[in-house]
Amino acid sequence: MTIKRREFLGHMAAGSAILTVPGFLTGCGVQQATAIADATPENPFMDWFGVDQGTVARVMSELTANGADAADLYFQHTRSNTLRLEDGIVSSANSSIDQGVGLRVVIGEQTGYAFTEDLTLPSMLAAARTASAIASGSRVAAPQSFSPAATGKLYTTTVPWASVGIDQKLPLLKYVETKAKSLDPAVEKVSVYWADADERVMIATLDGRLVTDHRPMTRVTVSVTAKQGDETQSGYSNIAAREEFGWYKTERLDTMVQEAVDRTMILFEARRPPAGEMPVILASGASGILLHEAIGHGMEADFNRKGASIYSDMIGKKVAEPFITIVDQATIPRERGALNYDDEGNATGRTELVKDGVLQSYLHDEISAKQYGLKPTGSGRRQSYKFAPMPRMSCTFMEDGPHTKDEIIASVDHGIICETYTNGQVQIGAGDYTFYVKNGWLVEGGKVTAPIKDVNIIGNGPESLKRITMVANDARLDTGGWTCGKNGQGVPVSQGIPTVLVSKMTVGGENVS
Amino acid sequence: MSAELESRAIQGVELAKKAGADEAWVSAEQSRDVEFEYRDGALEKVKDTTSRSLNVRLFANGRYSSHSTTDLKADRLQSFIADAVAITRALEPDEYRKITPAELFANRPSDDLDLVDSTVATLDRDRRVEWCKALDETSHKHERVISATAGVYDGTSMSAAASSNGFVGSQEQTYCWFGSSVTLRDQGEKRAEDGFYAGGAHVADLPDAASVGRIALERTLSRLDSEKGPTMKGTMLVDSRAAASLIGRLLRPANAGSVQQERSFWAPLIGKKAFSDKLTIIDDPLVPRGLASRHFDSEGISAKPIPLVENGVIRNIYVDTYYGLKGDMTPTTGSASNRRIATGDKSLAELIAEVGDGVYVTSWLGGNADSTTGDFSLGLRGHMIENGVIGRPVGEMNVTGNLRDLFGQLEMLGNDVYPYSSTLSPSLVFGGVDFSGV
Numbered sequence: 007m008t009i010k011r012r013e014f015l016g017h018m019a020a021g022s023a024i025l026t027v028p029g030f031l032t033g034c035g036v037q038q039a040t041a042i043a044d045a046t047p048e049n050p051f052m053d054w055f056g057v058d059q060g061t062v063a064r065v066m067s068e069l070t071a072n073g074a075d076a077a078d079l080y081f082q083h084t085r086s087n088t089l090r091l092e093d094g095i096v097s098s099a100n101s102s103i104d105q106g107v108g109l110r111v112v113i114g115e116q117t118g119y120a121f122t123e124d125l126t127l128p129s130m131l132a133a134a135r136t137a138s139a140i141a142s143g144s145r146v147a148a149p150q151s152f153s154p155a156a157t158g159k160l161y162t163t164t165v166p167w168a169s170v171g172i173d174q175k176l177p178l179l180k181y182v183e184t185k186a187k188s189l190d191p192a193v194e195k196v197s198v199y200w201a202d203a204d205e206r207v208m209i210a211t212l213d214g215r216l217v218t219d220h221r222p223m224t225r226v227t228v229s230v231t232a233k234q235g236d237e238t239q240s241g242y243s244n245i246a247a248r249e250e251f252g253w254y255k256t257e258r259l260d261t262m263v264q265e266a267v268d269r270t271m272i273l274f275e276a277r278r279p280p281a282g283e284m285p286v287i288l289a290s291g292a293s294g295i296l297l298h299e300a301i302g303h304g305m306e307a308d309f310n311r312k313g314a315s316i317y318s319d320m321i322g323k324k325v326a327e328p329f330i331t332i333v334d335q336a337t338i339p340r341e342r343g344a345l346n347y348d349d350e351g352n353a354t355g356r357t358e359l360v361k362d363g364v365l366q367s368y369l370h371d372e373i374s375a376k377q378y379g380l381k382p383t384g385s386g387r388r389q390s391y392k393f394a395p396m397p398r399m400s401c402t403f404m405e406d407g408p409h410t411k412d413e414i415i416a417s418v419d420h421g422i423i424c425e426t427y428t429n430g431q432v433q434i435g436a437g438d439y440t441f442y443v444k445n446g447w448l449v450e451g452g453k454v455t456a457p458i459k460d461v462n463i464i465g466n467g468p469e470s471l472k473r474i475t476m477v478a479n480d481a482r483l484d485t486g487g488w489t490c491g492k493n494g495q496g497v498p499v500s501q502g503i504p505t506v507l508v509s510k511m512t513v514g515g516e517n518v519s
Numbered sequence: 520m521s522a523e524l525e526s527r528a529i530q531g532v533e534l535a536k537k538a539g540a541d542e543a544w545v546s547a548e549q550s551r552d553v554e555f556e557y558r559d560g561a562l563e564k565v566k567d568t569t570s571r572s573l574n575v576r577l578f579a580n581g582r583y584s585s586h587s588t589t590d591l592k593a594d595r596l597q598s599f600i601a602d603a604v605a606i607t608r609a610l611e612p613d614e615y616r617k618i619t620p621a622e623l624f625a626n627r628p629s630d631d632l633d634l635v636d637s638t639v640a641t642l643d644r645d646r647r648v649e650w651c652k653a654l655d656e657t658s659h660k661h662e663r664v665i666s667a668t669a670g671v672y673d674g675t676s677m678s679a680a681a682s683s684n685g686f687v688g689s690q691e692q693t694y695c696w697f698g699s700s701v702t703l704r705d706q707g708e709k710r711a712e713d714g715f716y717a718g719g720a721h722v723a724d725l726p727d728a729a730s731v732g733r734i735a736l737e738r739t740l741s742r743l744d745s746e747k748g749p750t751m752k753g754t755m756l757v758d759s760r761a762a763a764s765l766i767g768r769l770l771r772p773a774n775a776g777s778v779q780q781e782r783s784f785w786a787p788l789i790g791k792k793a794f795s796d797k798l799t800i801i802d803d804p805l806v807p808r809g810l811a812s813r814h815f816d817s818e819g820i821s822a823k824p825i826p827l828v829e830n831g832v833i834r835n836i837y838v839d840t841y842y843g844l845k846g847d848m849t850p851t852t853g854s855a856s857n858r859r860i861a862t863g864d865k866s867l868a869e870l871i872a873e874v875g876d877g878v879y880v881t882s883w884l885g886g887n888a889d890s891t892t893g894d895f896s897l898g899l900r901g902h903m904i905e906n907g908v909i910g911r912p913v914g915e916m917n918v919t920g921n922l923r924d925l926f927g928q929l930e931m932l933g934n935d936v937y938p939y940s941s942t943l944s945p946s947l948v949f950g951g952v953d954f955s956g957v
Contacts, residue, residue, distance in 0.1 A: 036785070087606075091855055095612075096610055096611050097583060097612070097616060099607070101603060101606060102587040102588065104589050105600065106931040115563055116561070116563055118565050119566040120566070121570070122569070123570060123571060137567075139565065139567075150653070195781050196883060229892065231780065238782075240781075240889075240891040259700065271748070279916070281953055282957070283957060311664045312665070312666040312668075312702070314665060318708075394566065398949075429885065429887055430889050431884055433701045434710075436709055436711060440884050442886055460894040462885060462898050462915070464916065467916070513955060514886075514896035514897075514918070514919035514953075515896075516953050517751060517955075
C-alpha cells in the first residue's frame with residue numbers, strides 16, 4: 007500500500023476514529039467511594055480514581071498516624087499504546103493501563119513508601135499503615151480537605167490520545183515506511199515504532215494541596231537496514247514530545263526519515279577514528295547528552311546531601327569559562343522533559359546549574375531542599391506510583407556563547423565532531439562519564455574530512471567543563487525521545503546545546519601500530 | 520495463591536473468547552517486594568509493596584495484539600478486554616501471528632528447581648535492620664568513607680498463565696539480595712565509588728552480611744587514586760562479574776527477530792565456527808535455584824537446555840514462535856534464561872600471572888555495540904596488570920573493536936564463575952584489544 011503525500015495529509019486531517027478507546031473521563035463503571043465530606047466542586051480526577059475529598063483525607067490521616075514532616079498520595083492512571091510496522095504491515099499493537107496510588111511519608115531524611123493498585127478504601131488504608139510503619143511518633147493533624155492548584159498549561163491538548171483511533175495512526179506508519187524506502191534503493195528493511203500515552207496524576211499533600219496534571223506523550227521511531235554488496239548497516243531516528251496527533255506534520259516526519267536514512271547510509275563509508283585523547287567538537291542539539299552526564303546528574307541534590315557527588319563542595323565556585331550558562335528548565339512548552347508540576351506537587355521552573363561559569367544551584371526535591379534550607383526547585387520526579395520521588399533533570403541545556411560553528415571547526419587541527427548518540431552514563435562521585443557516538447566526522451587541518459562511527463567517549467565532568475573552550479551561537483534542543491534512568495527509575499527528559507569545543511577527551515578507536 | 524492466579528488467567532481467556540478473540544494467551548502476575556535502605560547509621564527508606572497485573576495476547580481474524588492492565592476491577596477488566604479485541608481487529612493480518620502451537624507445551628519438565636524459600640516470607644523488620652547494620656558497620660571501616668548506603672531487597676513473584684489451546688501453568692520464585700554502595704574521599708574533589716551485592720533465591724545461600732559490606736569497602740578502596748591508563752593494543756582480562764555483561768552484549772543479536780530483520784551480525788554465522796573454540800555458551804533454564812530458572816517460557820514453550828555456542832560454533836539462537844514461522848526457523852525459546860559459560864581450569868590469580876602485562880577490567884562504564892555489525896566501544900574501569908600482578912587502578916578508558924573479532928580472540932577462561940547473575944561466566948582473557956586512554 008502506497009500513500010501519496012496528499013492522500014496522507016487527507017488521512018491526517020479527516021480520519022475519524024473507527025476505533026476509539028474509551029476516554030479517561032468517559033470510562034464506564036466509575037464508582038464513588040462513600041462520601042464523607044466534599045467541600046470542593048466536582049473534580050474529574052477524583053471521579054476517575056473513584057475517591058473523594060473524604061476518602062483522601064482518611065487515607066492521609068492513616069498515613070500520618072505515626073507522625074510525618076511531609077506526606078503525599080500520588081494517584082496515577084496511564085494508558086499507553088504502541089504500534090509496530092515491520093515488513094510492510096502493522097501487525098502488532100500493545101495497549102496498557104497502569105493505575106495505582108503511591109503513599110509516602112517523610113520524617114527528616116527517612117521515607118516510608120507503599121503503593122496499591124486496588125483503589126478501594128480498605129486497600130488504601132492498609133497501604134497507608136505499611137508506609138507509616140517507618141515512623142514511631144505521634145499523629146499529626148492531616149487536612150480535612152485539599153485545595154486544587156491551578157491547572158498547568160505547558161502541554162494542553164485539544165484531542166486526547168484516547169480518542170485517536172488506530173485507523174488514524176496506521177497510515178502515518180505506512181507513510182514513514184514508504185518514505186524511507188523511497189530515499190535510497192539500498193534500503194532493505196524499515197520498521198516503524200509508534201507510542202502514545204495519556205497520563206493523569208493527582209497528588210494530595212499533607213499541607214492540603216491537590217495537584218492534578220494531564221501529561222500526554224508521543225514518540226515515533228524509524229529503523230532502517232540497508233545493504234551494499236555483502237555489507238549490512240542499520241540506523242534509526244526518532245522524535246518525541248508532549249504533543250497530540252496533529253503535531254505529526256509531513257515535514258516533521260520527512261526530516262526524521264531523512265535523518266534515519268542518512269545516518270545509515272553514511273555508515274558504509276564511516277571508519278573508527280584513531281584511539282586516544284583529542285579535541286572533540288559536539289554538534290548542536292543531541293550533544294546536550296554531555297551536560298546530562300557531565301554535570302546534570304552530579305547536581306541532583308540527593309547525591310550532594312550525602313556528600314557523594316564530585317560537585318558536593320563546589321557551589322559558588324568557578325567551574326567553566328565565563329561565557330557558559332547551563333540550565334535545567336521544566337517549563338518549556340511541549341518538550342518531552344516538560345512538566346507543569348513535579349511528582350511531589352511542586353511548581354516547576356528554571357534552575358541555573360551554572361551561570362557565567364560559576365556553579366549556582368543543585369536540583370532539589372523536598373527532602374534535600376529542607377536539609378539545605380532552600381525552596382524545592384520542582385525537581386522531584388518518579389517513574390510511576392510504584393516509586394518514591396527523587397531529584398531529577400527535566401530539559402537540560404546550555405545557552406548560546408560568543409563563537410560560531412565555523413570558527414570552532416577551523417580551530418581544530420586533529421579531532422572529531424560528534425553528531426548522534428545512543429546512550430551515556432556517569433559515576434556521580436568520581437565524575438567520570440561516557441557517551442556513545444553513533445555518527446560523527448574527523449576534523450583535520452580545520453576541515454571536516456571523513457565520517458566516523460561507533461565510538462565511546464569518556465571524560466571527567468568537572469575537567470570537561472573547564473575544557474569547554476568555545477561555545478557557538480546555535481543552541482537548540484534535541485527532539486529525540488530520551489529517557490533518563492537512575493536507581494531503576496526511567497523518566498522522560500530533553501537536552502540541548504550549541505556547538506561546543508571540548509579541548510581534550512578520550513575517544514575510543516583503533517590503534518594504528 | 521497460584522490456584523487463584525491460574526483461575527484469574529483462565530477467566531481472562533474466557534473473557535477474551537467471549538469478546539470475539541479466536542485465540543488468547545493470558546498471564547496473571549503478582550509480586551510482593553520489600554526494600555530497606557540504611558545510610559550512615561540510620562534507616563533511610565522502607566518500601567513495602569504488593570503489585571499485580573493481567574497480561575493478554577489476542578489473536579483474531581489473523582491479527583494479533585498484546586495488552587496489560589493493573590486495573591482488575593471486574594467491569595473495567597471486561598471493557599479493557601473488549602477494547603483490546605477491537606484494537607486487534609483494526610490491525611493488518613499477518614499469516615505468521617499464531618498462538619504457540621500446543622506441541623511446544625509438551626514435555627514440560629517437572630524437575631524441582633527449588634526456587635521458593637519459605638523463609639523469605641517470614642523476614643521481618645528486625646532481621647532486615649540487623650543485616651543493614653552489619654553491612655553498614657563493615658562498609659564504614661575506613662577513615663576515607665564519606666557515605667555508605669546498605670540495602671536489603673527481598674520478595675516473591677508469582678505468575679500463572681492460561682491459553683485457549685490448553686496451556687495452564689504457574690511459577691513462583693523468591694529472592695533476597697543485600698549489599699552496600701560506598702563513597703570515599705579521593706584526590707581533590709573526586710570521590711571513589713563502588714559497591715557489592717549478593718543475592719539468590721534462598722536466604723541460606725547468602726554470604727554473611729558483614730563480609731558483603733567488607734567486600735564493598737575493599738572494592739571501593741581499590742579505586743582510590745585511579746588514573747587514565749595508556750592508549751595501546753594489548754591483552755584484556757575481564758573479571759567474572761564484568762564478563763556477564765559482556766556476554767550479554769554478545770548475545771543481544773542472537774535471536775530470530777534480529778536475524779529476520781537483518782539486524783544481527785550472527786545471521787551469516789549460524790551453524791558455523793564464529794568464535795574462539797574456547798567459547799561454549801548454554802542457555803539453561805533448569806539450574807537449581809537459578810536466578811532465571813523456569814519450567815516454561817513467556818509463551819509456554821517447555822524449558823530445556825539449549826546450546827547456543829559450542830567450541831566457537833553457533834548451534835542455536837533464541838527463536839520464538841512468531842519469528843520462527845516468519846524466518847523459517849525452529850522455535851527454541853524467545854527469551855533467555857540462565858546462561859552457563861564453560862569454564863577453564865585457572866584461578867583468577869593464575870590468569871593474571873599468565874597475562875603478564877595488560878588491562879584487568881572490573882567494571883564497564885557506558886558504551887554500546889551495533890547489533891548489525893558487532894562494532895562496539897565500551898568505557899572501562901580496572902587495573903593495569905604488570906609483570907603478572909595487579910597494578911595501579913585505571914579508569915576513564917575505552918576498549919573498542921568488533922564483538923565477533925573479540926570473541927575470536929578469547930584466549931583463556933578462569934574457573935571462577937560469578938554466582939550473583941543469571942549469566943554464569945568465569946573471567947575471560949582476550950588478546951590484541953584496542954584500548955584508548957592517555
